[in-house]
Amino acid sequence: MVKRLIPHPLVSLMLLLVWIGLVNKITLGNVILGGILGLVIPAITAPYWPDRPKLGKPLVIIEYVLIVLWDIIVANVQVALIILFKPNDAIRSKWVTVPLELTSPEAITVLAGTITLTPGTVSSSLAADGSALLVHCFHTEDEIAVRDTIKSRYESRLKRIFQ
Amino acid sequence: MDLWIEILVAAFLVISGVFGLVGSFGLIKLRGTMQRLHAPTKATTLGVGGVLIASMIYFTFVRGGVSFHELLITLFLFLTAPITANFIAKSYLAKHVTPDTLPETKGEYGWAVYDDPPGGDTSQEPHLGKDR
Numbered sequence: 001m002v003k004r005l006i007p008h009p010l011v012s013l014m015l016l017l018v019w020i021g022l023v024n025k026i027t028l029g030n031v032i033l034g035g036i037l038g039l040v041i042p043a044i045t046a047p048y049w050p051d052r053p054k055l056g057k058p059l060v061i062i063e064y065v066l067i068v069l070w071d072i073i074v075a076n077v078q079v080a081l082i083i084l085f086k087p088n089d090a091i092r093s094k095w096v097t098v099p100l101e102l103t104s105p106e107a108i109t110v111l112a113g114t115i116t117l118t119p120g121t122v123s124s125s126l127a128a129d130g131s132a133l134l135v136h137c138f139h140t141e142d143e144i145a146v147r148d149t150i151k152s153r154y155e156s157r158l159k160r161i162f163q
Numbered sequence: 164m165d166l167w168i169e170i171l172v173a174a175f176l177v178i179s180g181v182f183g184l185v186g187s188f189g190l191i192k193l194r195g196t197m198q199r200l201h202a203p204t205k206a207t208t209l210g211v212g213g214v215l216i217a218s219m220i221y222f223t224f225v226r227g228g229v230s231f232h233e234l235l236i237t238l239f240l241f242l243t244a245p246i247t248a249n250f251i252a253k254s255y256l257a258k259h260v261t262p263d264t265l266p267e268t269k270g271e272y273g274w275a276v277y278d279d280p281p282g283g284d285t286s287q288e289p290h291l292g293k294d295r
Contacts, residue, residue, distance in 0.1 A: 018238075021231035076182060076209040079201060083189040093198055097266045116245035119205045122197070123245070124252035128272035128280045134265065136252065138201040 008052060012038035053104045053162050064157045071118045071153070079119040082139050096121075096143045098133040098150050107162040108133070114154050121146070168224045172217045179213025186210060196255045200248055211240060 006012055019034035020026060055061070082091065098115075102108050108130065112123040115135055125134040140146050182205055189202030215233040222230040256265075256276045265274065272278050 018235060021235045024231055072208045072212075076205050079189075079205055080182060080185045083185055083192060083202065088192065088194055091193075091198070093195075095266050097269060099269055112249065113241070113245035116204060116248045117208060117241060119201060119208065122200050122204065122248050122252055124197075124249065125256055125274045125276045127268040127270050128275045128278040129270060130280075131270040131272070132268040134268075134274055136197050136200070138198065 006039065006042070008042040008046070008049075010055060011042045014038075015041055051104075053106045055161060056163060057161055060157055060160050064154075064161065067153065067157070068114055068118065075119045079138060086139070091139050092141060094137045094140055094143050095124075096135045096137050096140075096146050098135055098147050098155075100130065100132055100155070101151075102155060102158060102162065103130070104162050105130075107158050111150075111154055111158055115150060121150075165224065168220060172221050175213045175217035175220070179210050179217070182213065183210035196259070197252065200251055200255075204244065204248060208244075212237065 015038040016031070016034040019037055020030055023030050100108060100111075102111060108126070112126070112133060115121050115123040115133070120138045122136045122138075123133055124136050126132070127134075135146070135150070137143065137146050186202045186205045189205070190199055193199050193202060215237055219230065219233045222228060253276055256274070262273060262277045268274060272281060
């Protein structure tokens with residue numbers, strides 16, 4: 001019964017929080033309205049999302065978010081220094097292939113988004129069967145190191161989250 | 164206003180301003196679409212992030228009231244910025260790059276910009292790789 005009423009508990013909670021954030025005031029009426037939205041929207045959209053992934057390990061999720069935020073700050077400074085002080089001829093931009101072990105589309109989306117958000121790498125395309133990710137690297141001498149960093153730092157954690 | 168909070172807010176504003184400036188400078192200085200694509204990813208992360216943190220500190224300590232709007236802006240930016248970058252990169256790949264200048268996928272199928280996915284009947288679709 002509960003499962004039919006709330007097909008995506010996390011999505012419902014997220015919608016409630018986003019609604020409260022949008023109105024920016026915690027009152028009983030807003031919480032109730034957010035709760036109704038959180039119940040109705042997942043129920044209507046549930047047929048479009050049949051194979052939703054199961055999220056596990058909240059600690060790993062928090063660890064992942066913190067690591068990504070830290071990497072964003074570090075990589076920002078690195079790329080800013082390259083833009084400011086490296087002559088254009090010395091910037092080595094390269095395409096890097098990252099073979100994927102992730103299979104769920106949601107996990108691959110998160111990985112691709114992470115790669116783009118950390119400055120210095122932009123995920124550009126996916127292999128047609130979803131087995132590899134094409135990443136453009138702003139400046140690197142060693143594309144294998146870039147690939148291994150992405151795999152060990154982000155993909156391994158995502159694999160644990162989306163199992 | 165407390166002096167320390169004032170300093171903190173100012174510091175975050177300056178940081179975000181510097182990164183926004185460097186990002187814009189990168190747009191002018193760098194060569195080629197793909198290199199230039201890296202500059203705005205900075206402006207949206209640390210550049211906007213600095214303003215948002217400064218705004219949160221200001222509203223929490225000076226106006227006395229927690230504001231959730233900054234968190235939502237961060238969330239929406241983090242959702243939309245990679246998609247924009249991906250679209251620009253894809254259209255650039257389709258228009259200006261040939262598959263043989265890219266590294267191999269190391270799999271059976273090529274990159275999705277040029278190759279059809281396995282199984283799907285895409286014969287009705289115009290193939291991107293052909294009309295170049």
